[in-house]
Amino acid sequence: MKRICFTLISAALLLSSCGNKNNYDLTKAPEFKEETLMDFSLGLYEDLEVSDGWTNGGGFGVYWNSKNSVFDENGLALTITKDQDTYYAGEVRTKGDNGFFKYGYFGTYMKPSNVTGTASTFFTYTDENDDGNPHDEIDIEFLGKDTTKVQFNYFVDGKGGHEYMYNLGFDASKEFHQYGFYWDDDEIVWYVDNKPVYGVKGEVPTTAQKIFQNHWKGNGNFDMNMWMGAFDDKNLGCASYYKKNTYVDLEGHGRELELVKEEVYDFTNATPLDLTFSGDSEYRVSKTDGVSEISYTDIKESSYKNVNSPIPEDLAKPNNAISVDIENKGEEEVNLRIDINLPSTPEGKKTSAVNTKALVVDKGEIRTDLEFGGSSTKIAPKEKITMIIFYEGTPSTFMAMIDSGYGDESRSHAGKVAFSNARIALFGEKALKEEEPGEPVEPIGEASPLTIAFVSTDIYTVSSDSGVQTISYTNVAGDSYKNVTSSISATEIAGKKGILMDIENLGKEKLAIRFDLYKGSDMDTHLEKTLVAPGATNVRVDAQYGGAFATIAASGKVTIRLGFDAEPDLLMVFIDSATYGDSSTHSGSVKLSNFEAY
Numbered sequence: 001m002k003r004i005c006f007t008l009i010s011a012a013l014l015l016s017s018c019g020n021k022n023n024y025d026l027t028k029a030p031e032f033k034e035e036t037l038m039d040f041s042l043g044l045y046e047d048l049e050v051s052d053g054w055t056n057g058g059g060f061g062v063y064w065n066s067k068n069s070v071f072d073e074n075g076l077a078l079t080i081t082k083d084q085d086t087y088y089a090g091e092v093r094t095k096g097d098n099g100f101f102k103y104g105y106f107g108t109y110m111k112p113s114n115v116t117g118t119a120s121t122f123f124t125y126t127d128e129n130d131d132g133n134p135h136d137e138i139d140i141e142f143l144g145k146d147t148t149k150v151q152f153n154y155f156v157d158g159k160g161g162h163e164y165m166y167n168l169g170f171d172a173s174k175e176f177h178q179y180g181f182y183w184d185d186d187e188i189v190w191y192v193d194n195k196p197v198y199g200v201k202g203e204v205p206t207t208a209q210k211i212f213q214n215h216w217k218g219n220g221n222f223d224m225n226m227w228m229g230a231f232d233d234k235n236l237g238c239a240s241y242y243k244k245n246t247y248v249d250l251e252g253h254g255r256e257l258e259l260v261k262e263e264v265y266d267f268t269n270a271t272p273l274d275l276t277f278s279g280d281s282e283y284r285v286s287k288t289d290g291v292s293e294i295s296y297t298d299i300k301e302s303s304y305k306n307v308n309s310p311i312p313e314d315l316a317k318p319n320n321a322i323s324v325d326i327e328n329k330g331e332e333e334v335n336l337r338i339d340i341n342l343p344s345t346p347e348g349k350k351t352s353a354v355n356t357k358a359l360v361v362d363k364g365e366i367r368t369d370l371e372f373g374g375s376s377t378k379i380a381p382k383e384k385i386t387m388i389i390f391y392e393g394t395p396s397t398f399m400a401m402i403d404s405g406y407g408d409e410s411r412s413h414a415g416k417v418a419f420s421n422a423r424i425a426l427f428g429e430k431a432l433k434e435e436e437p438g439e440p441v442e443p444i445g446e447a448s449p450l451t452i453a454f455v456s457t458d459i460y461t462v463s464s465d466s467g468v469q470t471i472s473y474t475n476v477a478g479d480s481y482k483n484v485t486s487s488i489s490a491t492e493i494a495g496k497k498g499i500l501m502d503i504e505n506l507g508k509e510k511l512a513i514r515f516d517l518y519k520g521s522d523m524d525t526h527l528e529k530t531l532v533a534p535g536a537t538n539v540r541v542d543a544q545y546g547g548a549f550a551t552i553a554a555s556g557k558v559t560i561r562l563g564f565d566a567e568p569d570l571l572m573v574f575i576d577s578a579t580y581g582d583s584s585t586h587s588g589s590v591k592l593s594n595f596e597a598y
Helices: 222-228 429-435
Strands: 036-039 048-050 069-072 075-079 081-083 086-094 104-111 118-126 136-143 149-155 164-167 177-184 187-192 195-201 209-217 239-248 284-288 291-300 307-310 321-328 334-341 355-360 364-368 375-379 384-391 397-402 412-425 460-465 468-477 484-487 498-505 511-518 528-532 537-541 548-552 557-564 570-575 585-597
Touching (some): 118 239, 511 528, 528 548
Antiparallel strands (some): 048 086, 081 086, 086 209, 104 239, 291 412, 307 397, 321 384, 334 375, 355 364, 468 585, 484 570, 498 585, 528 557
């Protein structure tokens, strides 16, 4: 991560707004032009970076944290918070080749914080971190101690000393106003509510720059406090607000950046993950109907106590994401940290830091420590969240640290947290490739026709045409375990080791399918042992409870090979009905054909 250190302190900061010190003729200033560059109420943009995990140092008394930059229907809020002894703040900036701007009209609609000891800013900036550029910068800055004034400033190749404090005639923290500047190769003019208020001519920045805005507190030393005032922790949570940024180049052309495409992680048909916790004795663990409850009465904040649940290797290896519902059943806010851990090393040391990112559904990404591991969030009393954790490698353990591993050694907590509906799945480029239809599987040995005739039920409607079985269904509950069955001819299956069939998903949504093979009346013995399904995802055989599973993409077609170790006489198929914990309903149609025994 690039570290940027801004030069902000100068005796000139104390200048008043008595006149235009450069005697710039504002009557000759160009009329301000604006077109929307970024509307923050719409969310994050592709060419916008949220600063996270580092600090500028110098006079800055904060680390940047992505959680302190919040986009919602009201725009962008940049907050200042504190965790233990560390202060965190928010900053966003343009990035990449498309994030540099040279000359034109730059603007924002903002409402700065009015908290003493803080600064709320909008500026352009570049330095040696950008391919060796000089330090060029153009600033609009508010000090929270007096938001009836705004400071304008600029740097040319690292040389500042151009600060000017303008008296607004109103309190900027009370409502949104427009602030901006015009910039060309020998001139900068600053604007408030689209009217020119201050300008300079002569030597000005000439290097393309990124657009920034941030909200931060000083480091608390004497010089910073003299400039900004001292920050009081009673004001933690304070924010500066931004509605949108605007930009028009010198030729009058605007530029609108592209919004980040929202990622939707659908675990509806994902593989269930059985979380069975054990761990430190301070936690009491109970499990009923798939819900694990963890109670505690005296957990020290700094104790690093935890509970753990194993992750089977056959589930961990092909996947990269775990979703779990977590409910705070206590009366206090819960601090929760989830670590997806690798197996212990030969020396007995458990390794971690395999979490790559995490998010809370409907709230956004949460903080993940990429160095030491763990994804952390807070859960309000009686609140229930769905947390998704992404990982890399082949982990062996799901670890939860509940109200431990942070904070004051002298403080302790009591509470109860419930974990349920855990699922594991694969997302990203690898998953997309696996969802592409694969080549038909070559049979092992000689294959011969197999007669399969499924029977309609009150849930599934079966139609047959020349050996093709089409099964349609409406509003089937995902965890209802409804199925269709077909007998298997003893003559046709004799001496064979498996079944081949083509499956085509005729629906518009992906479907989850499960196969079970039985002999006679013994429904407790599952005969299916292997499943090969190129083009399908979440392919697995449950060796403990039975069933061969696969997920087929919308309009997808796959050829499967279902192997067994004893000749079955019954084939049972569950279509969108055998996903544990899936209370939603599904409708669709699937075609099964080309049945063979090999």
